Amino acid sequence: xxxxxxxxxxxxxxxxxxxxxxxxxxxxxxxxxxxxxxxxxxxxxxxxxxxxxxxxxxxxxxxxxxxxxxxxxxxxxxxxxxxxxxxxxxxxxxxxxxxxxxxxxxxxxxxxxxxxxxxxxxxxxxxxxxxxxxxxxxxxxxxxxxxxxxxxxxxxxxxxxxxxxxxxxxxxxxxxxxxxxxxxxxxxxxxxxxxxxxxxxxxxxxxxxxxxxxxxxxxxxxxxxxxxxxxxxxxxxxxxxxxxxxxxxxxxxxxxxxxxxxxxxxxxxxxxxxxxxxxxxxxxxxxxxxxxxxxxxxxxxxxxxxxxxxxxxxxxxxxxxxxxxxxxxxxxxxxxxxxxxxxxxxxxxxxxxx
Numbered sequence: 001x002x003x004x005x006x007x008x009x010x011x012x013x014x015x016x017x018x019x020x021x022x023x024x025x026x027x028x029x030x031x032x033x034x035x036x037x038x039x040x041x042x043x044x045x046x047x048x049x050x051x052x053x054x055x056x057x058x059x060x061x062x063x064x065x066x067x068x069x070x071x072x073x074x075x076x077x078x079x080x081x082x083x084x085x086x087x088x089x090x091x092x093x094x095x096x097x098x099x100x101x102x103x104x105x106x107x108x109x110x111x112x113x114x115x116x117x118x119x120x121x122x123x124x125x126x127x128x129x130x131x132x133x134x135x136x137x138x139x140x141x142x143x144x145x146x147x148x149x150x151x152x153x154x155x156x157x158x159x160x161x162x163x164x165x166x167x168x169x170x171x172x173x174x175x176x177x178x179x180x181x182x183x184x185x186x187x188x189x190x191x192x193x194x195x196x197x198x199x200x201x202x203x204x205x206x207x208x209x210x211x212x213x214x215x216x217x218x219x220x221x222x223x224x225x226x227x228x229x230x231x232x233x234x235x236x237x238x239x240x241x242x243x244x245x246x247x248x249x250x251x252x253x254x255x256x257x258x259x260x261x262x263x264x265x266x267x268x269x270x271x272x273x274x275x276x277x278x279x280x281x282x283x284x285x286x287x288x289x290x291x292x293x294x295x296x297x298x299x300x301x302x303x304x305x306x307x308x309x310x311x312x313x314x315x316x317x318x319x320x321x322x323x324x325x326x327x328x329x330x331x332x333x334x335x336x337x338x339x340x341x342x343x344x345x346x347x348x349x350x351x352x353x354x
Contacts, residue, residue, distance in 0.1 A: 279312025
């Protein structure tokens, strides 16, 4: 069973499947982000030296013997952080994933603990990793969360630069190509492309989409594709449908309630959004509203009592918040027969507490 998802940015709510499936080498994108959290690296910079330990050399020998992706290392040598990350990402080197995880977090257990904390912090509740490589079928995640991971990766300047490279040559003369590239003639930016028997074909990607006069980058994931032919078919369908799926439309309708007023004498009114709030998003999707309202006891219908704001790709959109019904004065009889409310308020007013 596969899983797929799309997102319009790292901070945008993704759409897609929430079922967790094996994620193959997409786990290495998480490894890269965790390493860069511990050792930030700017685009074009080499970063600190990463020593090749006996453990790292043994890992290289093990992956080579298993026939899984690896790039040769020699115990006692060093790689720059830049080179090691490029080997892991572009050549999908499993031994470099281990080497970087140990270097950044002291041990694989230390890395896994940090990964779980990072995933919790970023709200990726479906993602769980048991290795830095993704070779284990127990490293899993959903299409929706992995689409966000694509966006997070390309938001990092170093990773964005690295994923655009055709060829890398290290200071020791080792050369490897960008083996994760996929359908570049269609404008696809491949973030991760991999296969295992348990995970199937997995692709994390971004693609530019024309929406009106604007070009929007859409981030996506396909996990568990049975073959590259199936991936091509699903990707073709996605590319054909996505331009019509993203539109500039009303995200919050006028009259949408954001708060409710209830007085001690039983008058009630809703605080509602006065103006429509628009933005570019997936068709049919609304947006969460952040509202600020003031205290009101009596006021007429339509009285402004606060503001409502939504965050969109175009920036914050704001509307006044107004009352949909009047909050009428209770009248003298209510005050006369409700001293338990009126008297304390009068005392507060006299003593300056209100």
